[in-house]
Amino acid sequence: MIGWLAAPLPRPPEPMLSVLNTLTERLQLALEQAFPAAVGLLDPQLAAASKPEFGDFQANGALALAKSLRQPPRAVAEAIVARLADDPIVDALCLPPQIAGPGFINLTLRPQALVAQVAERLVDPRLGVPLEAAQAAVIVDFSSPNIAKEMHVGHLRSTIIGDCLARILEFRGQPVLRLNHVGDWGTQFGMLITHLKQVAPAALSTADAVDLGDLVVFYRQAKQRFDNDEAFQATARQEVVKLQGGDPLSLKAWGLLCDQSRREFEAIYKRLAIDIKERGESFYNPYLEAVLADLQTAGLLVRDDGAECVFLEGVSGKEGKPLPVIVRKSDGGYNYATTDLAAIRYRFAPPPAGDGARRLIYVTDAGQASHFAGVFQVARRAGWIPEGGRLEHVPFGLVQGEDGKKLKTRSGDTVRLKDLLDGAVERADADLRRRLAEEGRAESEEFIQQVASTVGLAAVKYADLSQNRTTNYQFSFDRMLALQGNTAPYLLYAVVRIAGIARKGGDLDSAGDGAPAEDGDGMPGRLTNAGELQFSEPQEWALVRHLLGFDAVIAEVEEELLPNRLCTYLFELSQVFNRFYDQVPVLKAPAEARGSRLALCRLTADTLKLGLGLLGIPTLERM
RNA sequence: GGGGCUGUAGCUCAGCCGGAUAGAGCGACGGUUUCCUAAACCGUAGGUCGUGGGUUCGAGUCCCGCCAGCCCCGCCA
Incomplete structure (x- = not known):
């Protein structure tokens, strides 16, 4: 008897993805019936047809099977098609299967099957896209501009791509946490605060004493001094340590600068309809010491040249020496790697001291690939990634001008995001x-x-x-x-x-x-x-x-x-x-x-x- | 030196676990409007898939070498 064919009929109309799945199942059964000896290495390889004249779906599995069975591919295909011909489920969906070329099996949906699916789509606000059962949160980390700087072309792709991915995951039913990992805590701050103390102290104690444009100029000056003046560099580094240590005056200055930048960011996000929650690097400050402690416990921490490092496995630098991830600088300050590690640790950790996420997605430029590879490895070895947890870097390429070089203004400056949108x-x-x-x-x-x-x-x-x-x-x-x-x-x-x-x-x-x-x-x-x-x-x-x-x-x-x-x-x-x-x-x-x-x-x-x-x-x- | 990404039509790019004669847009050339917006549609031309090997019934796709461009490589993010 043909018990394996017994199935409820008529079947309700289903979206295309389900049709693909259904046909794959039926093909799999046909394969197993036709070649019982080969069970285990049978794969129908059903996919959307590559061309309209091939119908709706094509199965490539017969070709792969022919070799191991030592039979002509078309004979294999014919044996499969013979089984399919007796399958009422296939027959309800498709016209008689056709064998073409060296042994492809082409399937064409019946007009009634297509019509039934259109009818279903017409009454489905999700247009056939299934809603997944809610699981633990997915975090999409994107945009991430720096405080005291304006958003520029470098933030364009992360912002747009990250927002899109978040929307798609949300639509599928995932609880998505969109996080803006703004740069509000690094050495750059030490530079800026040190410089402002000397040239515009009012900016550090009075809200909006200087506007953001001026702040950008001050930032540029500070950066220049930092690169060329060792004394300034040392002072700036100490300023970071003070800030990270919770010095009230430094914190106040920092707060004012953040507020000012935040308003500018929000204007851009509103214009682009981007929904994102600010949670800057500073958020993880209270967890930095725990990162060091965990790494110490795991036996990963090594002091090298005055800095606390984790040496990476499988990644060697010059002269074959393993590459380090520096988690505490020789001056005692933490850097971005530490913050990124603290973020991973916090995001995977269960509430209330964490987000309890199961998947982290980082949308940043491809240039950071090795940084993330290193940080991810450390996180894994530290044991912070839970069972089934996913940690992904979603890289993207540079924005170039029509000359093929990095996009700049005519005068050679970085293009502001606002100007780009205005344009x-x-x-x-x-x-x-x-x-x-x-x-x-x-x-x-x-x-x-x-x-x-x-x-x-x-x-x-x-x-x-x-x-x-x-x-x-x-x-x-x-x-x-x-x-x-x-x-x-x-x-x-x-x-x-x-x-x-x-x-x-x-x-x-x-x-x-x-x-x-x-x-x-x-x-x-x-x-x-x-x-x-x-x-x-x-x-x-x-x-x-x-x-x-x-x-x-x-x-x-x-x-x-x-x-x-x-x-x-x-x-x-x-x-x-x-x-x-x-x-x-x-x-x-x-x-x-x-x-x-x-x-x-x-x-x-x-x-x-x-x-x-x-x-x-x-x-x-x-x- | 090590690592990563990229190399497909004149230009900008697709190519989804390896599958049938490698696709699209722009640009070029030639057509279409009594008709729901011609911001459209139809057609023609245009390719050693960087290169040399290898695996496979089958390679733009996988593996190895080479060439070119870009990016990263200890206290910036």
Whole structure:
């Protein structure tokens, strides 16, 4: 008998990811039936088809099996397909499997199966993305500007990528703690306070005695003195020790400087809609001694040249000597490695003396890779990482100018983040006004500013996120604001087009929303169940197939932490939609097709809005 | 010297556990608008995947060597 085929039918519609899983299970069973002797090394290798002509899924497993079975690949594939042909679950989902090329098995979903899934998506606000059971917190450590300095281009990628990853993890149901590990405690502070004591003591005792711009100048001066003046250097180092030791005057000066910087940071975060909790390096000050104590207990601490070090395993420096992580400087001060270790220790530790996290994600530039590798190793050897705890550095490349070099202003200074955002918004503004003039459109000043701001900031975010983060990123206002191509304006325009259909009489809100139809209301586009959805044009099917891929993309981004995968998906969705929009009428469609097309429009808009939202980009109704 | 990242079309980049004829955008060239916003759509041209070996039924993808660029390598973060 065929007991292994016994399964409940009909099966409910499921999102694509589940279809993939279901088909993988059925293929696995077919493999085990066809080749019982080879159980253990059977893998269907089912994946999305690489080309539309191959259907929806392709199984590559037969090819791998052929060798070990010493059979021709096509014969292996035929044996698998013969089993699949008897499987009612597969048959309910797919057309008869096809063998192609050297031995690929191609699966094409039945139209009814696709329609059923569209119907399910239409009534699911999560668009098929499952909500994971809540577990312990995930900490995303990103942005991390320095107090007494303005945010600059170096903070751009961390801020945008970190925010996006946090949004995606949250959407999946993870409790996410977004932490801003601001630089508020290091040697830089000693430098600045020492310098201010001499040139502008008022700044240390009176709030806002100097503005942030001046503070940046003072900081630069202090840095210069620190690099060139040994006496100043010694004084500055002592200042750090005093601060870290809790000296009241130093603490007060420090507090004033922090408040001032914080307001500037908050303005940028508000503008970019970044939600982040400040928890600077200073927060971990009370835990630094415990770090040393733990390392001592673990037998890792070594005094070398007056400094307390942990020597790394498997990492040798010059002359083959192991590389140290310095946790206490010879002057008694702690440095960033100590703070980073204290942070890891605290974040994994159970409450109330810790965050009880199970996963830490650090979004910083790739240049810090070896620093984190070292710190992570020390944390592991110190025993601070709990069972199953994950510690990940998510690196990204440099922001470069169009000349391929590190982005600088014309005068060679670091580009301020505020200026960068202003630049994008100004260009979007000028572009919009020119377009309005050309088209003879009249819009309110409020509309223009709103659109310019949304488009400009979206362009900056999208350009960054749409590139694989591991490579350096070439910053170009012209490219990111281009109206065609893989850009934010192109995607936003697709959403606007759908909103236009709604304004012109398309009832998107009720199209396929599952609400009971009012008898005889004659409302076009109102569909209530899968049975009423119907598609005929290839452009419709292409859109259907693309829409159903959303859940798989989100799962992939969550796993790989690569937002550019989501960007590619959304760009392609926009392209497929624009083709549909161009070649298939919606509002002027025959009555029997109109509702289904409106439903596709609504699902496209919902998918784009949700996807862009996960990138941190709001959409517009008109632009 | 050691370590890391990168090298794919003229330019900017994708390429998801190794899978079918390596993709996209821009730029170039040529088309499309009585019709829901042409910010669009359709088409053409363009590649020794840095290079030399190796593993494999199959390599842009994995391993080794080499070349080039960028970054890091004890008291900055």
